[in-house]
Structures are given as C-alpha cells and as structure tokens.
Amino acid sequence: MASTILSHWAGGQCSLAYKFVGGVKFMLGLACVFLLCVDMLCNNWEVIDYVGNAKHLLTPLLTIPTTSKLIHQFAFPRHASPAQVSQIGQFMINTTLAHVQTRDSHTYILGTTKHLVKNSDNDICGQLVSSYPVRNPAAAAVQLGSVADFITFVRGDALTHWFGDTQTSPRATTGMNETQLRALGYIPARHGTDLRLTAAVALPPSGQPTAATVAMYRFFMRTFCTGSEPGTELGLDTCAIEYLYNDTTQTLDVTSSQAIVGNYHELGFIFQRRGGPVLALHVRLATLVLLIGVYSASQKTVQWMDFSTQSIPQRVLRLIAPPLHREPCSVFGLSDICFNSDVFVVLYTLAVLADEEISMVYSRNMNQWHVRGGTDVWLDVRLMSMTARWLWVNCFLLKAFKWTCNFVSIAQHTGDSQLMGWLNFSSVSWMYLSVVSLLERNDFIEYGSSVRTDLSSTTQNLDATSVFLLQSWYIRSIPSLAAVIFANLVLLLVVDHVVNRKWWQFMAANSLGRQLVFNSTSILANIPLDPAAQVRGAESVTMHARALCTFRWFLASHLTRFGLPEPPAAIRALTAAHNVNPATRVFASQKPKFLADVGNLDSVVAAPPPHVPTSNLSMVLQDSDGNIHLVNAFKQDIATTAIETMIQQNTHVTMM
Incomplete structure (x- = not known):
C-alpha cells in the first residue's frame, strides 16, 4: 500500500515538474516571438520612414539646395564654415542637402526617439560658443551655424585592450597631426562632419549681454569609407545661450551655450535605401509567416508519409502544410522551431546580416543617447530586439559547424564522431543564455573603439587622409566580436555537457x-x-x-x-x-x-x-x-x- 502511494506521489511530482518546464518553455517561446514582432514592426525602416516623425528635423535645410545658399543664409565662424571643410566634408554636406531636397524612395528618414538631458554627458550645445560675423547689422535677427570636420583615429580593439597594451600605452593629445597619430598606432576609422544650425537669434543693442534659448538642429554626417555616401544623424536640442553683439567688429559673440537640463534631445537618421535592408524586410516577413505555419502544423499529428517520393515543390509545401490528422500533438514549442529549423535559421540569419548596415549604426547611436538619458523601458525592448537578432547568427554558426564536421569527417556510423556530439544544446534555455553577451554588443563595440581621438580639419588638411572600409569603425570590431561569440558558444556547450x-x-x-x-x-x-x-x-x-x-x-x-x-x-x-x-x-x-x-x-x-x-x-x-x-x-x-x-x-x- 505504501509503495503504491509513493508511486502515485512520485508520478505526480514528475507530472508537475514536466508541466512547469513546459510552461517555462512556452513563456520563453512567447518572449521570442514578441521580440520578433517588435523587431519587425518597431524597427521596420519602411514603417518608420512612412510615419515621417523625423521630417521636422530637416526644417533648416528644406529651402537650401546648395552649400553657397547655406553659407549665405546662416552666419558661420570663419574657422567653422562649410567653405573651410575638407573635400569629403563638402561632399557629405552636398549629399545631405540633396537627400533633404529629394526625400524620395532612395533614402530612409528615420526617427524619432527622445532622450532626457540629465547632465553635461549629453549636452552638445557647446559647439555654438564662437564669434559669428553679421553681414547685415540692420537685421532684427540672425541664424547661426557651425561645422566641425574631422577624421576619428582609433587604436586597437577589445582583444588588444584585454591582452595587449593598446589601452595603457601613451595616448594621443589634442593637436597631433596624422604622422604623429600613426606613430602611436592610431588608424583612421571614420570621417565625420558635424553641422549645427539654429533658429533665428535676435540682435541686441551693441555691447549688451543677452540671454536666450534657441533651437539647435544637428546634422552629423558620417562615412566609414572615403568617398562613400554618408549616413546622417539628425538632432534637435534647445540651448540656453549668452551672447552680445559688437557693432564695431560686426560680430555676434556667443560666450556660453548649454543644454537645458530636463529637456529632451530628439534623435533621427537619414540612411540610403539599399537592397540589403529592403531584402531583410521581406525575408523577415516570410520567416514570420513560416513560423506561424510550422507551429500550427506541429500542434497536430502529421501523417506518416514517404518523403523520398516527393518532388521539390511538394517538399517546399510540406514545410508548412504537411498532411495532417485531426488529433492534437504538442511536440514542439515556438522556440524549438525558431532556433532549430534549418529553413528559419538560414533565412533569419540572412535577414540579420542584410540589415546590419543600418541596424548596427542605428542601434549604436540610439544606445549611446539612451545610456546617457535615463530609463526608458520601450527603448530597452527595441534595442534588445535588435541585438537579440544575433541569436540566429549563433544558431547558424553552430549548424554550420555541424555540417562542416560531417563533411570533413571520416565517420561511417552515427556516433563515430565525438566532436559532433558536443555541437548541440540540451534545451533552448542554453540558447537564451547566449543572448546575455549579445545584449552587450553595442557597449562591446564602443569599448573596442574607446582609445580614439579626432584629427580636425583646422589642425591639418584632411584631403590626403583616407578611411578604408576594412579598417573602419564597425568592420574593425568584427574579429573581436566574432571571437567573443565563439568563446561564449564554446563555454555554454561545455557547461551544458558537463551539467x-x-x-x-x-x-x-x-x-x-x-x-x-x-x-x-x-x-x-x-x-x-x-x-x-x-x-x-x-x-x-x-x-x-x-x-x-x-x-x-x-x-x-x-x-x-x-x-x-x-x-x-x-x-x-x-x-x-x-x-x-x-x-x-x-x-x-x-x-x-x-x-x-x-x-x-x-x-x-x-x-x-x-x-x-x-x-x-x-x-x-x-x-x-x-x-x-x-x-x-x-x-x-x-x-x-x-x-x-x-x-x-x-x-x-x-x-x-
């Protein structure tokens, strides 16, 4: 009798444990699908561009087709004028002006997120401090502009910071030229042209100190290969400035400029619409349809059939529409299909890689402002959905390792290759653990480029200095990022097999x-x-x-x-x-x-x-x-x- 009771108790405990594990697995699957949907809808460049929330960030340039008109309409300091920037800087300004004027199907205008200005960490108003020539002293107001043109030099990456001396060796100082920077191990990684334009500022009586608040628009153009089309970061801040007008020299001197703590910085982007992101959008839509179809089929009993006699179109159809019995059969969870189906993993990995040219820049810049701007749960979810995409890159790499291992192996029977046995996870829970390191991707790339300095066009002529794609900001971080992903996979596989x-x-x-x-x-x-x-x-x-x-x-x-x-x-x-x-x-x-x-x-x-x-x-x-x-x-x-x-x-x- 006692043994019977014990048997029933043990069976009940086993059943409860099974249901608990199944419930956790189901919730993880729902979380996975939720992130997929967030990524597809809220990080969808076509949708964001169509909504048009970033269009107002283009206001100062809407009626300015050329650089000459830009210089005529805005007052620029003599050392920070579009006429003084490098050839690449002028090219990027002209390209941005063309994008603003056309606003056609060749560009994405993406926005907008708002980020709290908490302190000086996200205060970008200081660039306005300068002396501005006033061409018409009789004017009631003047619009101010300023341009900073520079090439960012970077030394080392995350691996050399950890295992080398690139972070501890003597660093560059302000005013060094290219020769001096290269001697210290720095290489060009990014060309940037930072254009600031303000709304009209009233001209006070001569010599009278004046305080005012003014809207400042930002057009921060970056290119990661000399001569390629730039992407433009858009911004809008409200700056508190102190200035005075000198009637003798006909200059307006801005002596102080600070962002208003408690206000918000608006962020947007202009990107070229290339084939990769467009392809990624369609592939992600196809994978979502595939996931729904496969999961629906997996919840019923599939008929036992001979797959060897089917044609290729029939096999494609059977991926999501196999012949079914009506009997229910809950064999697979959503996460099993997402992470283990070859079709889903390959397609989604293709979508991830095709979209990286925008998403990597977009997520990095949004993350930089978000980190300095305080808590925003929705932005956290959006950033998580973009970085969690790389889970499928992990899956693809592991599947590729298995396929390669089989291709080069001389194993004649199942189980002959011991290495093959290590290239598997026991459950999806271990897959989700791998996302912990992926969520730090933006910070990891930033850390790899933390030893950097800017070479300004006011220090040296930049026309003869080139940025090469393979040495650029993001590409140079790929080897160290790949090493971390590989090490993370190996560690999780080993721990899984030991535990x-x-x-x-x-x-x-x-x-x-x-x-x-x-x-x-x-x-x-x-x-x-x-x-x-x-x-x-x-x-x-x-x-x-x-x-x-x-x-x-x-x-x-x-x-x-x-x-x-x-x-x-x-x-x-x-x-x-x-x-x-x-x-x-x-x-x-x-x-x-x-x-x-x-x-x-x-x-x-x-x-x-x-x-x-x-x-x-x-x-x-x-x-x-x-x-x-x-x-x-x-x-x-x-x-x-x-x-x-x-x-x-x-x-x-x-x-x-």
Whole structure:
C-alpha cells in the first residue's frame, strides 16, 4: 500500500515538474516571438520612414539646395564654415542637402526617439560658443551655424585592450597631426562632419549681454569609407545661450551655450535605401509567416508519409502544410522551431546580416543617447530586439559547424564522431543564455573603439587622409566580436555537457537521440518525452506514436540529414532484445563508439520497459539518402498502416 502511494506521489511530482518546464518553455517561446514582432514592426525602416516623425528635423535645410545658399543664409565662424571643410566634408554636406531636397524612395528618414538631458554627458550645445560675423547689422535677427570636420583615429580593439597594451600605452593629445597619430598606432576609422544650425537669434543693442534659448538642429554626417555616401544623424536640442553683439567688429559673440537640463534631445537618421535592408524586410516577413505555419502544423499529428517520393515543390509545401490528422500533438514549442529549423535559421540569419548596415549604426547611436538619458523601458525592448537578432547568427554558426564536421569527417556510423556530439544544446534555455553577451554588443563595440581621438580639419588638411572600409569603425570590431561569440558558444556547450552529462549519455545510447545529435543539423537535442514515459538504462525511450510522426516530419523537412547508418552493434542489439528473455542482458563483444562517454554501460541492451513486449521494440535510422525509417527487430520498415493504427489508438512506440 505504501509503495503504491509513493508511486502515485512520485508520478505526480514528475507530472508537475514536466508541466512547469513546459510552461517555462512556452513563456520563453512567447518572449521570442514578441521580440520578433517588435523587431519587425518597431524597427521596420519602411514603417518608420512612412510615419515621417523625423521630417521636422530637416526644417533648416528644406529651402537650401546648395552649400553657397547655406553659407549665405546662416552666419558661420570663419574657422567653422562649410567653405573651410575638407573635400569629403563638402561632399557629405552636398549629399545631405540633396537627400533633404529629394526625400524620395532612395533614402530612409528615420526617427524619432527622445532622450532626457540629465547632465553635461549629453549636452552638445557647446559647439555654438564662437564669434559669428553679421553681414547685415540692420537685421532684427540672425541664424547661426557651425561645422566641425574631422577624421576619428582609433587604436586597437577589445582583444588588444584585454591582452595587449593598446589601452595603457601613451595616448594621443589634442593637436597631433596624422604622422604623429600613426606613430602611436592610431588608424583612421571614420570621417565625420558635424553641422549645427539654429533658429533665428535676435540682435541686441551693441555691447549688451543677452540671454536666450534657441533651437539647435544637428546634422552629423558620417562615412566609414572615403568617398562613400554618408549616413546622417539628425538632432534637435534647445540651448540656453549668452551672447552680445559688437557693432564695431560686426560680430555676434556667443560666450556660453548649454543644454537645458530636463529637456529632451530628439534623435533621427537619414540612411540610403539599399537592397540589403529592403531584402531583410521581406525575408523577415516570410520567416514570420513560416513560423506561424510550422507551429500550427506541429500542434497536430502529421501523417506518416514517404518523403523520398516527393518532388521539390511538394517538399517546399510540406514545410508548412504537411498532411495532417485531426488529433492534437504538442511536440514542439515556438522556440524549438525558431532556433532549430534549418529553413528559419538560414533565412533569419540572412535577414540579420542584410540589415546590419543600418541596424548596427542605428542601434549604436540610439544606445549611446539612451545610456546617457535615463530609463526608458520601450527603448530597452527595441534595442534588445535588435541585438537579440544575433541569436540566429549563433544558431547558424553552430549548424554550420555541424555540417562542416560531417563533411570533413571520416565517420561511417552515427556516433563515430565525438566532436559532433558536443555541437548541440540540451534545451533552448542554453540558447537564451547566449543572448546575455549579445545584449552587450553595442557597449562591446564602443569599448573596442574607446582609445580614439579626432584629427580636425583646422589642425591639418584632411584631403590626403583616407578611411578604408576594412579598417573602419564597425568592420574593425568584427574579429573581436566574432571571437567573443565563439568563446561564449564554446563555454555554454561545455557547461551544458558537463551539467547534463546523464542526458547526453542517454542521447548517445538511443537511436532517436543519435539522429539528432550525430546524424542531422539539429542543434537542440530535446526529445519530446511524455510525462509518463519509461526509460530503462539509458537505451530505450517510449513516446506517443502521434508525437513520433510529427517529430519525424520536422526531422525530415526542416533539418539536413547526414545519412549515416546505425552502428552494426546497435542493430544486433535490437535483434538480440527480440530473441532473449526480457530478464536477460546481452553483452556486446566490443563497446560501440557512440557509447564511448557512457561510463560503465558495457551492455548495449537493457530489458525493455515491463509494459512493452520485446516484439514491439523498434529503431529510428536513416538510409544513405537521409530518408528516415522506423524498423523493427527483423530490420524491416514498420508499415504505414501499422503506424496509422497506433495513431488512431494513441499508443506508444518504444525505441532503442
């Protein structure tokens, strides 16, 4: 009686744990889909451009088609005039003027976010402090302008900061020329032209100190390769200035200029609309439709079919619309599909990389203002959705490693390659852990470029100084970023395999587990066990026939199979289990390689679960073309009609 009660209690605890894990998994899946939707809708350049919230940031330039008219309409200091900037600086100003005038389908005008001005960290009004010539002393007001033209020189990256001396060596000082900077190890990484324009400022009586607040517009043009079209950061601030007018010299002297603490800085961007971001938008839309279709199909029982006889169009259709039974079957969660489907991972990785030319710049600049501007939960979510995209780059890299490992390997059977077994996660939870380092991507890139200085056009003529793409601000950070991503993946894989070593032993000793771990591009080795599934030793697993059918469809349609045969010892073990008494253990003459890490499990066959006759034991395997088969102890395919009967009766299948 006591044993019966204990058995029921243990079963209840197992069921509760299973439901809890399933609930957590479902919530993580919803969070993943939520971030996908936020990214697609709120970081959608087409939508943001269509809404047009950044158009008002163009106000000072709306009626100015040329640089000469810009100089005529605004008063510029003699040393900070568009006429004094470098050739590249003039090119960037002319390009921005053209973008503002045309505002056509060749550009995105993106905005706008608002960032609190808390202190001097995000105060950019100081550039207005200067002396401005006044051409018409009789005018009631004058509009001010200022241009800073410079090339940013950077030394080292994150790895050399950590393991080298690029952060501790003597740094550049203000006023150094290019030769001196290069001697210290600095290289050009970005060309910037920072144009500031104000609203009209009233001319006071001569010599009278005056205080006023004025709207200041910012057009910060950057290019990461000399001669390429710039991207422009737009901004709008309210500055508190103190100034006086000198009638003798006909100059207006701004003696102080500060942002008003408590006000907001408005941020926007102008980017060229290239093919990459447009492609990324359409691909992301396709992946969302794919996710909805695949998840809907995975919640029902897929018919057992022969995939080898289908044409390519039929196989494409079967990705999201396989023939279904009406019986429900919750085998996969949303996150399983997002992170483990080859089709989804490849397409979304393509979208991520195609969109990086805008999203990397957009997220970096928005993050810089956000960090200095205080808490904004919605901006946090938007930034998280942009950086979380790189989860799929992680998945793609891991799948690529598995495919490459199979391509170069001389393994003849599943389980022969021990390296292949390490290229898998036991659950999606480990995938989500990898996002922790990815969320710091912007700060990591910023840290890699933290040893920098600006070479101004007032210090040296910049026309002969070039910025090369492969040495530019973002490209130069890719090797160190890739190294961190790789190290993060390796660390998580090692910890997962150490912590869950019993699970990996079970996966290596079961044919269904081996198909995932060793014989396909699956990177998630989570067999959908039922709460009441019985496992003996670490070699047999029982699951619903309905679950197996849907699982087989996903394996055959959404993963690349390698077509490796099962080890002969495993086939012999299945046959032996059918021929011996259930209480008898059969020992192999040699331990197969797929059991190399299974400790002291010298026997390759355990007695099947007590409720399953040995005649019902089966094995999942692949033929040389990667087609998946379920065979019995006689090495025969189990008939489709038999499987359909098991589906209707909702029975179990036990696999070794």
